[in-house]
Amino acid sequence: MSLQVVVNGLLLGGMLGLVGLGFSLVWGILNIVNLAHSALIMGGAYLTFYLFDRLQLDPFLSLPISMAVLFAAGYALQAGVINWVMRAPLLVTFVLTFGFETLFTSLARVLFTGDGRAVTPAYNAAALLVGDTVINVMKLGAFGVALALTAGLGAFMRYTRTGNAIRAVGMDADAARLMGIDVARIYALTYALSAMVAGAAGSLLAMWYSFTPDSFGIYNIRAFAVVVLGGLGSVPGALLGGVVFGLLDQTIASATIGGFQLGALKEALIFLALVAVLVVRPNGLLGKEGYR
Amino acid sequence: MNLAILVGGLILSLVVAGRSAVTVRRGALVALLGLALGAPLLTPNPLTLAAVAIAGAAAVGWNIIGGFTGYAAFGQAAFFGLGGYTMAVLVARSTGSYGLPAGLALPLAGLVPALIAALIGLVVLRLRGHYFAIATLGVGIAVRELVNNVDCVGLPSLSRPLFCLGAAGGIILPPLRRSEVAATNLTFYFAALGLLAGGTLALALLHRSKFGYGLRAIRANEEAAAVMGIQTTRFKVLAFAAGAALTGLAGGLQVLINGSVLPDQSSIFDPYRSLEVILICLIGGVGTVWGPLIGALVLYAVQEALTGLLGSGDWRPVFFGAFVILLILFLPRGLQQFTTGGGRPTWRILWRNLTANRV
Numbered sequence: 283m284s285l286q287v288v289v290n291g292l293l294l295g296g297m298l299g300l301v302g303l304g305f306s307l308v309w310g311i312l313n314i315v316n317l318a319h320s321a322l323i324m325g326g327a328y329l330t331f332y333l334f335d336r337l338q339l340d341p342f343l344s345l346p347i348s349m350a351v352l353f354a355a356g357y358a359l360q361a362g363v364i365n366w367v368m369r370a371p372l373l374v375t376f377v378l379t380f381g382f383e384t385l386f387t388s389l390a391r392v393l394f395t396g397d398g399r400a401v402t403p404a405y406n407a408a409a410l411l412v413g414d415t416v417i418n419v420m421k422l423g424a425f426g427v428a429l430a431l432t433a434g435l436g437a438f439m440r441y442t443r444t445g446n447a448i449r450a451v452g453m454d455a456d457a458a459r460l461m462g463i464d465v466a467r468i469y470a471l472t473y474a475l476s477a478m479v480a481g482a483a484g485s486l487l488a489m490w491y492s493f494t495p496d497s498f499g500i501y502n503i504r505a506f507a508v509v510v511l512g513g514l515g516s517v518p519g520a521l522l523g524g525v526v527f528g529l530l531d532q533t534i535a536s537a538t539i540g541g542f543q544l545g546a547l548k549e550a551l552i553f554l555a556l557v558a559v560l561v562v563r564p565n566g567l568l569g570k571e572g573y574r
Numbered sequence: 575m576n577l578a579i580l581v582g583g584l585i586l587s588l589v590v591a592g593r594s595a596v597t598v599r600r601g602a603l604v605a606l607l608g609l610a611l612g613a614p615l616l617t618p619n620p621l622t623l624a625a626v627a628i629a630g631a632a633a634v635g636w637n638i639i640g641g642f643t644g645y646a647a648f649g650q651a652a653f654f655g656l657g658g659y660t661m662a663v664l665v666a667r668s669t670g671s672y673g674l675p676a677g678l679a680l681p682l683a684g685l686v687p688a689l690i691a692a693l694i695g696l697v698v699l700r701l702r703g704h705y706f707a708i709a710t711l712g713v714g715i716a717v718r719e720l721v722n723n724v725d726c727v728g729l730p731s732l733s734r735p736l737f738c739l740g741a742a743g744g745i746i747l748p749p750l751r752r753s754e755v756a757a758t759n760l761t762f763y764f765a766a767l768g769l770l771a772g773g774t775l776a777l778a779l780l781h782r783s784k785f786g787y788g789l790r791a792i793r794a795n796e797e798a799a800a801v802m803g804i805q806t807t808r809f810k811v812l813a814f815a816a817g818a819a820l821t822g823l824a825g826g827l828q829v830l831i832n833g834s835v836l837p838d839q840s841s842i843f844d845p846y847r848s849l850e851v852i853l854i855c856l857i858g859g860v861g862t863v864w865g866p867l868i869g870a871l872v873l874y875a876v877q878e879a880l881t882g883l884l885g886s887g888d889w890r891p892v893f894f895g896a897f898v899i900l901l902i903l904f905l906p907r908g909l910q911q912f913t914t915g916g917g918r919p920t921w922r923i924l925w926r927n928l929t930a931n932r933v
Contacts, residue, residue, distance in 0.1 A: 315704045363903070368933035370906060372703055373646050377856060378902045380849060385895030392888045455933075466933050503715065506708045546723045550716035557709050560701055 285415045287536050291529035293417075296425040297490065298531075299524025300483040301501050302508025303432055303517065304476035310515040311452035311472045314364070315372075317379040319505055320498040321386035322477045325352055326484025327493055328390065331399045341401050341489050342423060348481040356477025361470035368469065383499070390495035400492035424486040429521075431482055435475070436517035448472050452515070503549075507556050530555065576622055577882065579613050580875040587871060591864035592913040610767055620763035621831060627766035628824045628831075630870030632847065633854035634773035635820030640852065641861035642786060643813045644793030645699065646707045649714030650821050651847035653687040657822025658829035658842040659721060660686040662745040663737045665830070670726050670738025671745065676830055680765075683826025684819040691818030695811045702796075711848070718843035744836035747829070762831050769827060770867065773820050777863045789813050793861070821851070853898065859910025868909055903928055 301323065308316045329348040333339040359382070367374050408419040439445040450458040451468045459465050484498075491497070504527065512523025530552055535545040544551065586609065589602035614620040636650045664672045664679035672679075698709045721739055728735035739745065780786040788809045791799035800806045825842060829835050835842050850873070855861075858869030876897060880890050904924045905911065911927075912919050 309704070315708065363899070366903060366928060366932050367906070369931035372707070373640075373852070373856070373860070374902055374906050374931075376646065376648075376707060377849075377852060378899060381895050381898030381902060383895075384891055384898065388888065388891030388895060392892060469933060503708075503712060506711075510705075547719055550719040553712040553716045556712060557697060560705055560709060561697055 284536075285413070287532050288529065289415055289417060291532035292525060293421045293425045293528070294531060295525030295528025296428040296521070297483065297486060297524070298504055298508050298527050299432060299512075299521040300428040300479060300486070302505045302512065302524055303435065303520040304479035304483070305502075305505035306509045306512075306514060306516075306520050307435075307479070308473055308476045309509060311448060312360075312364075312368070312469055314375045314379065315506070316473075316476070317376065317502055318359075318382040318386065319379075319476070319480055320501045321383045321390075322352055322356065322480035323484040323487065323501050324387065324390060324493075324495060324498040325355065326481035327488040327498070328394055328399075328484075329481070330485040330488040331401055334401045334403070335399075340403060341485060342427070345427065345482055345485050348485045349478045352481025352484075353474045353478040356480075357470050357474035359477070360473035361466070364473065365466050365469055383502075387495050387499070394495060396494050396496070398492045398494055399488075401488045403489075406489075420489050424489060427482070427486060431479060432517060432521050435479065438475075439517060444471065448475075500549075503553075507552060510556055510560060527552070575617050577875060577878045579609065579616060579623065580626065580871050580878060583609055584868065584871040584875060587864055587868050588909065588913055591862070591868060591910070610771075614760055614763055619759070621759050624759075624763045624766040624827075624831065626870050626874040627763075627770040628828050629850060629854060629874065630866050631766065631769040631773045631827075632821045632824040633851040633866035633870060634770070634777060635817040635822075635824070636851035637777065637855050637861065637866050638780065638789075638817040638820070639810075639813045640817075641855055641865065642780065642789040642793065643810060644861075645702075645810065645814070646852075647710040647814070647817070648707050648848050648852070649710035649712070649717075650817070650851045651843055651845050652714045652717040653691055653818035653821040654825035654828070654847050655718060655721065655835075655843035656687040656690060656818075657683040657825030658835050659739060659745075660822070661826035661829045662747060662835040663739070665747055666745050667748050668738070668740075668745065670728075670735040680823065680826055684823040687822030687825075688815040688819035692811050692815040695814035696807075699807070699810045699814060714843075714845055714848050718845075721843070742836075744834055744841075746834045749833065762827065766824075766827055769820075769823055770870075774863060774867055776820075777866070781863050785809070785812070790861070855908075856906075857901065857908050859908040859914070862908075862910050862914065864913070865908065865910060868913075872909070906931075 304322070305316060305319050308314055308319070326348040329351060330341050330344045333344040333347065334341055364375070364378065367378055403420070405419060410417040410419060410422070439449060447458070447463050447468055448471065450461065451463060451465055451472075455465050458468070483501075487493070508520060508523035508527050510523070511526045512519035512521070531548065534548050534551055537544040583606060586602045586606040590599050590606060592599070594602075613623055617623060632650065632654055635653070636647060639645050639647050661676070661679055661683040663670070664674045664682060665676055667673040694713055698706060698713065701709050722742055724739045725741040726735035726738040780789075788799065788804045791802065791804055792806055792809060796806055829842060832842070854869035854873055855865050856869065857872045858865030858867065877890070877894070880893055884890055884893070904927055906927060911923070
C-alpha cells in the first residue's frame with residue numbers, strides 16, 4: 283500500500299465518517315434505518331452548488347447555511363411526519379423513509395435537472411506535495427471540517443443537558459418520559475441534528491465529486507457500512523468506521539489481480555467484508571445497543 | 575382500456591379475498607379468471623398486462639420470506655436478475671449459452687436463484703431486523719456488480735466455457751420472426767398469468783400447511799418457535815429459497831419478453847424491483863394470500879392512471895413517492911384491513927391508523 287493510497291483513504295474516511303455519523307444517530311436513538319439520509323445529503327450538496335453558482339459564495343462559507351437549512355428541514359420532517367409512525371414495525375419506517383427518498387430525489391431531478399454539477403472554486407486544484415504524495419488542499423479542508431463536526435457533536439452529546447436527554451431517550455424512551463423529557467421533541471431534535479450533519483456532508487461532498495440527483499443513493503449503503511464497521515451508538519466509532527471504509531475502498535480501487543481491476547467489484551467486495559463482520563459480530567465491530 | 579381491466583380485476587379480487595358469502599366469492603373468482611383469460615381480446619397490447627402479472631409473481635416470492643416469515647428482505651431484485659440471466663444463458667445461441675427451448679429453460683430460471691438464495695440465506699438469515707434488511711440490500715447490489723463484471727466462466731480442462739454472462743454487454747436472445755410476434759406476446763401473457771395464478775395458489779396452500787404455520791410461528795416469535803420444535807434455520811432457508819425461486823421465474827419470463835439481458839441499473843437488476851415487490855405486498859397486505867395480486871393491480875392501475883394524467887415524464891416518481899408516504903401513513907396494513915379485517919373503509923379508520931403508532 284503506497285502512502286498515496288493511505289492519504290486518500292484517510293481523507294475519504296473522514297468524509298464517510300461524517301456521512302455515517304447522522305445515520306448512526308437516527309438509528310441508535312430512533313431505531314430507524316433512515317433511507318432518506320442520502321436525500322438529505324443531496325440537499326446539502328445542491329444548496330452549496332447553487333450558492334456557489336449564483337452568488338459565488340465559497341463552498342466552505344455555505345456550510346453553515348446548508349447545516350441550518352437541513353436542521354430545520356429535518357426537524358419539520360420528524361415532528362410533522364415520522365413521529366406519527368415511531369411505534370410501528372420496522373418495515374413501516376423503512377418504507378416511509380424510502381418514500382421520502384424517492385420523493386426528494388425525483389423532485390430534485392425535476393427541479394435541478396439530471397445534469398452533472400460540480401463546485402469548482404479557484405483553489406480547486408491546489409495541492410500540497412509531501413515527498414511524492416499529493417494532498418489536495420480542498421479535500422484536506424473538508425477532512426478538517428469533518429473531524430471538527432464529529433468532535434463537536436460528540437461533545438454536545440456528552441456535555442450538554444440536551445445531549446444527555448437525547449442519550450437517555452436512546453437508552454429507554456419510557457424511562458426518559460418519566461423523567462420529564464419530551465420524547466417527541468427529542469426525536470425531532472435528534473433527526474434535525476442528523477439532517478444537519480448530513481447537510482454538512484453533502485456540502486463537502488459537492489466539492490469532492492461532481493454529482494447528479496442520482497449520485498447519492500449509494501451513501502445510504504456506505505453510511506450503513508460505516509455504522510456496522512464502527513459500531514452503532516458511538517460518535518468516535520463512526521469516524522473509525524469511516525476511516526476503515528475509506529482505507530478499504532482506496533486499497534481495493536487501486537489493486538489489480540492478474541490485470542483485472544478489483545475496483546470494478548468494489549461495492550461487492552466491501553459488502554462481502556461487511557456481511558462477514560455482521561455474521562461474526564451481529565451488532566458490529568464495536569457495537570452495543572443504543573447510543574452511548 | 576388497460577386501466578379498466580386492472581380496476582375490474584381489482585374489484586373482483588377484493589371480493590374474492592373479502593368476507594362475503596362463499597357463493598359470492600366463488601362467483602367472483604370465476605369472473606376474475608374469466609376476465610384474466612379474456613383480457614387479451616380487450617387490449618391492443620397484452621404485454622402491459624403481462625408486466626403486471628410478472629410484478630405480482632415476483633411479489634409472491636417476497637411475500638413468502640418477507641410476509642409469512644417476517645424477514646424484511648430488501649434484495650429481491652438479485653433473484654429477479656439471476657432468474658433472468660439463467661434464462662438468457664440457457665436460451666441464447668451465442669458462445670457460452672445453450673440454445674434450449676424457453677419452456678425447458680424456465681424451471682431452471684427458478685431453480686438456480688433458489689440454490690444461490692439457499693447459500694446466501696445460510697449466512698444472512700442469521701441476522702435479524704435492520705441488519706438482515708440491509709444485508710439483503712447489499713446482496714442485491716453485490717450480485718449485480720458481480721454479474722456486471724463476469725464475462726465467461728469455464729474450467730481449464732474444457733474446450734468451451736461453461737457459461738458466458740457477457741459482462742457489461744449482456745446477452746442478446748435470438749430475435750423473433752415478425753410473424754411470430756403477436757402469437758408470442760399472447761404466450762408471454764398467459765405464461766405470466768399462469769405464474770401469478772400458480773404463485774397465489776402456492777401461497778394459499780402454504781397458508782394452511784404445516785410449513786406455513788411454522789413460518790408464521792417464526793414471524794411471531796422465533797425463540798418460541800424453536801422451543802416448540804420448529805427447525806428455524808431450515809424453515810427460514812427454505813422460505814428464502816422458495817421466494818427466490820418464484821421471483822427468479824418472474825425474472826426469467828421478463829427476459830424472454832425483453833429479448834436481452836443487460837446488468838445495467840435500468841434493466842433486469844433494477845434495484846427498484848426490490849422495493850416494488852415490498853410495496854405491492856404492503857398495498858395488498860403483507861403475509862396474505864391475495865395481497866400480491868391485489869397490490870400489483872393497485873400499483874399498476876395507479877401508475878397507468880398517473881401516466882395517463884402526466885405522461886411518462888419526470889413527475890411520475892414524485893407522485894409515486896408521495897403515494898408511498900400516504901399509503902404507509904394511512905393504510906400501513908394495506909387493503910387487507912378492509913377485506914379480512916371486516917371493517918368498512920371509512921375516514922375514521924384511516925385516522926385511527928395514522929394516530930395508532932404516534933409517539
